[in-house]
Amino acid sequence: MADLEHDPACADIGDELHFCRTCAFAAACLNSGYDKARLTRLHTLIEHTEILPRGARLFREGGPFSTIAAVRTGAVKTCRADAEGREQVLGFFLPGEVIGLNAIANGCYPCDGVVLEDTVLCQVSFASMADLATRMPALQARLFALLSEDIGRAGLLAGDFPARERLAAFILSLSRRYAARGGSATRLRLPMTWSDIACHLRLAPETISRQMKGFQEEGLMSVGRREVTIDDMQRLEALAGDMLRGLPA
Amino acid sequence: MADLEHDPACADIGDELHFCRTCAFAAACLNSGYDKARLTRLHTLIEHTEILPRGARLFREGGPFSTIAAVRTGAVKTCRADAEGREQVLGFFLPGEVIGLNAIANGCYPCDGVVLEDTVLCQVSFASMADLATRMPALQARLFALLSEDIGRAGLLAGDFPARERLAAFILSLSRRYAARGGSATRLRLPMTWSDIACHLRLAPETISRQMKGFQEEGLMSVGRREVTIDDMQRLEALAGDMLRGLPA
DNA sequence: CCGCCGCATTGACCTAGGTCAAGAGCGACA
């Protein structure tokens, strides 16, 4: 467990008395003057999973929804297959990010949830969370903000930017999200395959390969096996900033 | 005003004592056993705008967010321009649908809001709404559902479906949304131009034109100037259903 | 009633990126 705690890409681990440092839910509450009883109440709603291995399915498209989950360590993708079996990756979830918000509307998941590397989640019954939010306006506000943020994130890929910009924006987004959680903004370990990225960005894996090569040749970044080091953040931001404009983290 | 009330594409008009029939907010509350005082309280938060003409801007990208709005009659698009001035249409909003949910996260709008035809809105301070939701769990649930639904809607265009399917799905989606509000599922008046549709679907206007022609030749639908009549719903659903799967309305 | 203007149509051509096919690394596991 020690190695988990020292991996800068991981949220640290709370115990029965403390929230995880990057807890997606508590963050907004801790500074809102709630008494200990309420915080404890929120805390007791949260259940940690065991370590889930790569490939584990958290849920399947159409399955019943009842809990949302925050990634504590590891990474998860949500995806669905179209009629011809081609996979579409809706999103990737890094430590501190919340999975399942798109299932609230229908009460069932519109996509599969798949673990990308050894992962631990914090799970919360959404109904209990909403009920508690009734008594903790800051928690309610936090939930609204999380939902709203996801609208923007989901819409990112709707635009018709060229492959190059979509990939740049994807990498910059990863960088910002890791950095916001206390990780490195320039050295990124990628928990997903080229193929996953391709399905997410609506590109062929070959295109990812070629664009990555291009970035490297231009000195924008160094690309290794499942890792990227950003060498020229300025230029990367110039390339992708337009697409990411208006997004937090 | 009489013509508004009889246009099946329009939500009917509430007065100071009654909600609009298709009110996006009240729907979930009316059958939840709230007392008159609470419903009145919700009702008094809602302000109707004057008739806004085509082209009016409701808000601009980066502008401060404080109210959400439901379309009462008319139609609105949200859009933004990328660095080269090419427009991206994030979404269209028909009577009964709620605008501005993607602005909650940041407190400022990530896009412009533009009126497409004479439009009346119901506006509500989001802060007041959230405060009231604290005391009306069904209202809170409704808000969560609206937000969550928008995540799915925003992600629709992320997939790489061919032009033909994207356009079919768009038309089917319009049909379902009008039908859900009591309008016709087969005869659609389109409040937006071909260009707007193109910017939304990440296509060139010429492609819309050609695909529409194709649909018409195949007997799928009859396409007129700013209107479409669906002639073969079965085949349209077969064509677009996969893309829309898992979406309400 | 006429002329203008923005939207829609149509055809010819072009290109970004997909597809196909053939390797090359690298890790896992026996």
Next chain:
DNA sequence: TGTCGCTCTTGACCTAGGTCAATGCGGCGG
């Protein structure tokens, strides 16, 4: 340590859809 199986790379070719340009047309203002 060898082999199997992914994942990634690279090159050749192809196509969906974009772009450009010319034309039609309906609505609106004068």
